Structure formats: structure tokens, C-alpha cells
Amino acid sequence: MKAEPVFRPAPACRALIGGVGYRWLRDASFGAVASDALAREEWPPGVEVADLGYGALYVAQDLAHADPPYTRLILIAGVERGREPGRIYMSRWDEPLPDAEEIQERIREAGGGVIDLDHLLIVSRYFDALPEEVCLIELEPADTTPGEALSPQAQPLLDEARALARSLALAH
Amino acid sequence: MCFQNLPIEFDEQGNPYLKGGVTDPYAYQTREIDRSQVEELLKRNGHVKEMSLDPVTRVAGALAFHSVVDLEKRKVYEANSVASLFRGYEVILKGRDPRDAMFISSRVCGVCGGVHSVASSLAIEMAFGITPPPMGLALRNIQLGLDFCLDNPLHLYVLAGPDYSQIVVERTNPALWEKAKKTECRYTDIHGFKTMAELMEAFNPLTGKLYIQGIHATRVPREAYSLLFGKYPHPQTVVPGGLSSTVTLRELNETHNRIIRTIDFAKMGVFIWEEITAFFYEADPKYKEVGTRPMNFMDSGIWDDPYNYDGTYESAPEWGERRWGTPGIVIDGKLVTTNLHHINMGLEEFVEHSFYESWENEGIRYETDPSGNPISPHHPWNKETKPKPTQKRSWKERYTWDTAPRWDRHVMEAGTYARMWITAAAKKLPHTRFLESTGHSLKMHTPKTLLPPMELEWKIPEVWNAFERNLNRAYHIVYCQLVALDNLYIAFELMKQGKTKTATPYEVPQDERIGVGFWGAGRGWLTHHLVMDKGALVDYQIITPSTINASPKDPWGHGGAYEEAVVNTPILEEYDKPEEFTGIDIFRAIRSFDPCMPCTTHIHSDTHVVTREVNTCACGIV
Numbered sequence: 001m002k003a004e005p006v007f008r009p010a011p012a013c014r015a016l017i018g019g020v021g022y023r024w025l026r027d028a029s030f031g032a033v034a035s036d037a038l039a040r041e042e043w044p045p046g047v048e049v050a051d052l053g054y055g056a057l058y059v060a061q062d063l064a065h066a067d068p069p070y071t072r073l074i075l076i077a078g079v080e081r082g083r084e085p086g087r088i089y090m091s092r093w094d095e096p097l098p099d100a101e102e103i104q105e106r107i108r109e110a111g112g113g114v115i116d117l118d119h120l121l122i123v124s125r126y127f128d129a130l131p132e133e134v135c136l137i138e139l140e141p142a143d144t145t146p147g148e149a150l151s152p153q154a155q156p157l158l159d160e161a162r163a164l165a166r167s168l169a170l171a172h
Numbered sequence: 173m174c175f176q177n178l179p180i181e182f183d184e185q186g187n188p189y190l191k192g193g194v195t196d197p198y199a200y201q202t203r204e205i206d207r208s209q210v211e212e213l214l215k216r217n218g219h220v221k222e223m224s225l226d227p228v229t230r231v232a233g234a235l236a237f238h239s240v241v242d243l244e245k246r247k248v249y250e251a252n253s254v255a256s257l258f259r260g261y262e263v264i265l266k267g268r269d270p271r272d273a274m275f276i277s278s279r280v281c282g283v284c285g286g287v288h289s290v291a292s293s294l295a296i297e298m299a300f301g302i303t304p305p306p307m308g309l310a311l312r313n314i315q316l317g318l319d320f321c322l323d324n325p326l327h328l329y330v331l332a333g334p335d336y337s338q339i340v341v342e343r344t345n346p347a348l349w350e351k352a353k354k355t356e357c358r359y360t361d362i363h364g365f366k367t368m369a370e371l372m373e374a375f376n377p378l379t380g381k382l383y384i385q386g387i388h389a390t391r392v393p394r395e396a397y398s399l400l401f402g403k404y405p406h407p408q409t410v411v412p413g414g415l416s417s418t419v420t421l422r423e424l425n426e427t428h429n430r431i432i433r434t435i436d437f438a439k440m441g442v443f444i445w446e447e448i449t450a451f452f453y454e455a456d457p458k459y460k461e462v463g464t465r466p467m468n469f470m471d472s473g474i475w476d477d478p479y480n481y482d483g484t485y486e487s488a489p490e491w492g493e494r495r496w497g498t499p500g501i502v503i504d505g506k507l508v509t510t511n512l513h514h515i516n517m518g519l520e521e522f523v524e525h526s527f528y529e530s531w532e533n534e535g536i537r538y539e540t541d542p543s544g545n546p547i548s549p550h551h552p553w554n555k556e557t558k559p560k561p562t563q564k565r566s567w568k569e570r571y572t573w574d575t576a577p578r579w580d581r582h583v584m585e586a587g588t589y590a591r592m593w594i595t596a597a598a599k600k601l602p603h604t605r606f607l608e609s610t611g612h613s614l615k616m617h618t619p620k621t622l623l624p625p626m627e628l629e630w631k632i633p634e635v636w637n638a639f640e641r642n643l644n645r646a647y648h649i650v651y652c653q654l655v656a657l658d659n660l661y662i663a664f665e666l667m668k669q670g671k672t673k674t675a676t677p678y679e680v681p682q683d684e685r686i687g688v689g690f691w692g693a694g695r696g697w698l699t700h701h702l703v704m705d706k707g708a709l710v711d712y713q714i715i716t717p718s719t720i721n722a723s724p725k726d727p728w729g730h731g732g733a734y735e736e737a738v739v740n741t742p743i744l745e746e747y748d749k750p751e752e753f754t755g756i757d758i759f760r761a762i763r764s765f766d767p768c769m770p771c772t773t774h775i776h777s778d779t780h781v782v783t784r785e786v787n788t789c790a791c792g793i794v
Contacts, residue, residue, distance in 0.1 A: 022279075023279070024279075051403075054403065054404055054405060054406075055282065055405070057387060057390070058390070058391075058394060058404065061387075061388075061390075061391045061394075065391075100377075100378055103378060104377045104378055107330065107378075107387075108330065108331065111283075111326050111330050111331065111387075112282070112283065112331075112768075113281060113282020113283040113405070114282065115282065126378075146264075
């Protein structure tokens, strides 16, 4: 018996969880490690997981071309911002754009292959590619030396980051 | 006789041998760098200034530049190119399983990782003794044509383009800007800009039409690249023996659609850069000297013939000349060889002015290549990467993390133009569906897209400078699209014949093997040389185009290509006071090479790794 095709309406909320950063740099690679783990989990329709460590210009292009557009973007990264290391910091990103010179410099760096969470946010916003809701799950790294494993401080936080990403992605 | 400096001669059958009666054939005397005149000028004349561009912006990665400029005589006396970060990949790869190499070496560059994956796979295939099937080769060619269709527009419109924008020209050369307002464009019917001023406005960063279009132009080739390579910029499917992905008619059709969609912007780009070049030459013929240097080019060739390639070192001269990009060496504008053995034999790398130790005192690994041709102790198969950071950068001693690759001890240049120059001059291009090598030009027969079909012809230029480099890059995008399209038709044909196999299985040999991947990047020459034994890499050496172009002085005191180009650049900028000087002519000269230094973006110190550009020499953080 031939099954009847099932047409599902596009989910009202389309969320993207993305890891940002280089690989093999321990805690600086927290975003890539987290998104790899999240990609192996089961997700309902309307939630996608991706490694967004491929350059702000290109991520911005992909966000802008998403059809239907994403309504929520959850970014995970290990970022040094001078906070207490070995902790997770969650925030909503709604910053104004910097001046034109800084935007141009960030586009230039992104085009030159630099992977950076702030480049992704600013370049994407400049090209009007960010969804309305942008949430950041950041690890303040304890160790950014070369290596595949996270630091002993960061490793236990991986589950916390995954849980946070899940709850943000599924929240109404 | 292609060698003028190395002691290599050829017998009647054309077999090379080392000249007899020479005790130490590759020995050389280093020449001390004499800066006394420059130091005297700096001391005595207020108008002679040291200019440190650190970092050089709008290039990919960590490049700094030091020069001594006479603002009164409008001359550059001295130039030093500085790769300010250490490229540690050669060290990282040592001791690893060779099957890791294409994934790790891809990370050498955040822009063109795929070219490293392929160069690495080629080196491994040669060492393993395997050859990818025709479909695997055709797909690699398609993707690595498309990669450059992403890379080159980014340079032309985002990195170099702003040097020719209204914002820059109006500030640095007001008279030129006035002329631009009155100069009508020659190709308005194609690109739509009525005057040169209008065209220059389109180059303005962030707001200019061409700047924005240049960014958008990168998306479609990236989509096509990801279709077969899994992801950009670090492919997941390039493996020794071919590609790990399967291919169906759907992927080929989707790729076809995307190649066609990129052609119009590329066609238009040729006319945009023809306009820029003609305008500056006409405004002041001295612009022909901006970034000029001897016409010495090297290219290792790229895009293998899927039906005529066995990947062995022994047959390299034959399969090399079947490539869509003919390998070769040009000295003083004359093509001296297209033979990959000769190209490889003449290659040496020197570290007298770099932050590395020499390696010769540990014994030389190989005196000949696998075909019995002589190679130097400074050849990549003999070289060891031995970083030696020093606390102080000195223009007389050591000042960069780059090395000085030379061919037959000549200062060389790599680039898209080297690839096209050699292919045009050699007249050996066997693939004539869209391309024709005439001996003095490369004709490109482009299909009809939204713009009509066109026969574009890149002619070997009479002069060599910054403008010709950029102009060539515009033609190179079209060239790459046609190579990709030609290979796509081959892939369709292979599919029709049921030859869809994309990879050849292999086993990792346990005995001592060597291999080299002769390939090319968006900026030209790319080689990966490896030595392996007991299933692990013993040595791994990478020479990128920027290793060649950004090189420091060699043992004989000859500066690298950037350094030569800057020293030869006249200062044409308008300024009344020294503080108004921006150095735009120097910037145009350097950026015209499309410097790509991301290979230096990971620096290892005892305590941490820097993953982005830094403003000081790397030795400062060791």
C-alpha cells in the first residue's frame, strides 16, 4: 500500500544552534566540540545544528538565504573576554553596530580566514542576516593551548552548554 | 639548458647530471647585507623615513612590511617583508599517520583549505603508489576551479579593490580623481558605469556596488564546492585515492547550474579591470612601474587530465604537460622549462634571514630524486623545519618566519599570472573545448549566459606591475570557470559510460617512501613534499605562493618578490607634507600579489597559541 504523503507546515520557530571557533585549540574550540555533540542528538523539526566555524562572511550569506528564515540563533563558543575562566556565560546579543571602519576591518579579516564570534555577529548584522533572537552560550577558556581535549575545567561544562542550547532552542 | 646557476648539465638524451669536478656542487658564499648607506641617509635627511606597515591590512593573514622611503625624491630605498607568525604545520605533521595529512594541512589556510587537501593527497598517492580514477580526478578539477572563483573575486573587490576606490583615489591623488570624473568608460555597455569616477565609487568599501557584488559572488561557487567536498573551506571528502563522496547526475547538474550562474560576473570583471589598468596607464605612464619586478615566474601546474594521469614521479613530465595549467618556469620573460622534474630539481629553500636553523649539518637525506636527477641539500625533500625564534628582529640578520624559496637561485614570483603566462607561452594545452594557448596569449571561449558568448584573450603583457597582476586575476576567474566546465562535461561523459568510481582503495606502505603533490592555490604555486617510513610521516614540507612571494632576502642578498616590487615602486601619491603621505603606491604594489598569510595564523609558543593577526613580530611572545 502506498503511503499518503504527509505535508507538515513549516514550524513557526526555526532555530539554528551553531558552534563557532577553530578546532584543536582545547577550550577555544568549545563551540565546535559542543556543536559536534549536539549534532548527534535527536531534534524535533525546526531545530538544526551546524558547525559555523567557516567564516563570518559565508555564515552571514547562509543565514540570509535560509528559507524559511531562522527565527532564533544560538551560538556556542569559547571566547576570551577577561571573565572568570572555566565558567559558562549566557546572554542575549542585541548590540548596536560599530563604526564603518570596524565593520570593514571585520569583513576583511573574515574574508582572510579568521574565525571569530564577534566577526560573525557584526558581519551578519551588517548584512541584515541575523534572526530576531540571538543567544550566546560562551565559555571563558581556561586553556587555549593546542590539543584536542577540553581543559579539566571546561570538560564538565559541555553537558551544561548542551542543556542550555537545547532549552533555548525548544523554548516557545 | 634551463639552469644558469645550479651546476646541472644535460647529456645528449636530455638526462640531467651534476657538473663534474666540483667538490661541493651546491655550496655558496653568503653576502652580508650592507645597510650603512641607508642608515646614513636616515640619519642625515629628515625626508628619508622608515615606514613600518604592521600589519599590512586588507591582506589575508599576518604580513608586516618595513621600508625606507625618500619623500623628496619619491623613492623607496629598502624593503623588508615580514611574515610575523610561525607556520607550525610542518612540525605538527611530523610523526603522524600520513592519512591525517590532508585534514591537518587543510587548516594551513582558512581561505583555501581545499588546495592543501588535494596537494597533500597527491603527495600521499605518489608515496603509496595509487592513482585516483578518472571521475575522482575530474571532480577534484571542478572543485579546485570553483574554489578560485570564490577566492579571486574576494581579493579583487574586497581586499585590493578599495585601493582604486573613490575614497582612496580622491584622498591620495586628487588630480587623478578630477580626471576620473571627466573620463568616459570604454565598456559601459557591458558593466554599466559611464565614467571612471562612477566605477571608482563602486569600489568604495561597504557601500560600493562592486564591493557588495564581489562578496555575493563568492556564494554560488562555495555552494558548488560544498556539493562535492562536503564543506568549505576544509573539505571532508578529499582523501588519498580520490574523493570519498559518491556522485550522481543530480550533483553534476547542480554544479553545472552554479558554474553557469557565476560566469556573467566574471566576464564583467575582465572589463572592469581593463578599464582600471588603461585609465591609470594613460593618466601617468609611471604607474606601469608600480610593483614592477623581473618577469621570473614559477608554477607547478594544476588540474590533471583524468584520462592521462598516473600520479607517479617518473611520469611527472608527461602528465604535467597534460594539465589544464601547464607547469613551468619563466626567467626574464622567457619560458625555460615545462618539465616537472626540472622544476622540482631547481627548487631550494634558504633560511639565512629567517627565524630557523639550518639542517645540513645533520646529513643529507637524498642526493637525487626518485628518477635519479640531482637535488640540492636545500631541496624540500632534504629540508627540516627547525624554528629558532630570536629576541630581536634585525634587517641585516633575521626578520621573518618565512623562508626564501628559489628556483635555480633566481628570485621567483608565483601567482595566477604565472599559471596563465606559462600555459599561454608553452602552447602545450591539450584541452581545447574552451581554451586555446597561442604562444603569446590564452584565448577563452565563454558560452552564452545573460551576457553574449565572448572570446576573451589574456595576452602576455609587455610590462609587469601591480595593475597587470590584478588584471590577470580577473581573467583567471574566467579561465577557472572554463576549466571547471570542461571537467564537468568530462564527468557527464564518464557517468554516461558508467565510470562513476571516485576513489581507489589503498594500504599504507610500511617501507620508506617519498612523494610530492604538485598543485596550485588561488595565488599560484603549491607543493607538499613528504617523506614517510614505517607508516608515519618523517618529514613534511609545504611551499605556498606566499612563501615564495613574501620571502626575505636570500643568501646572496637578493630580496623576495614583494621586496623587489616595493623597491621598484615610484611614489606617485600627491602630498605637500610628510604627514599627508599614506603609502598607497606601496600598498598597491604589495596587495597586487594577493598576499595570503593565514598559513602563519597558528603560532606555537610554550604557553599559548595566537589564532589571529598580531601587530608585533611573533618572537615577541615566545
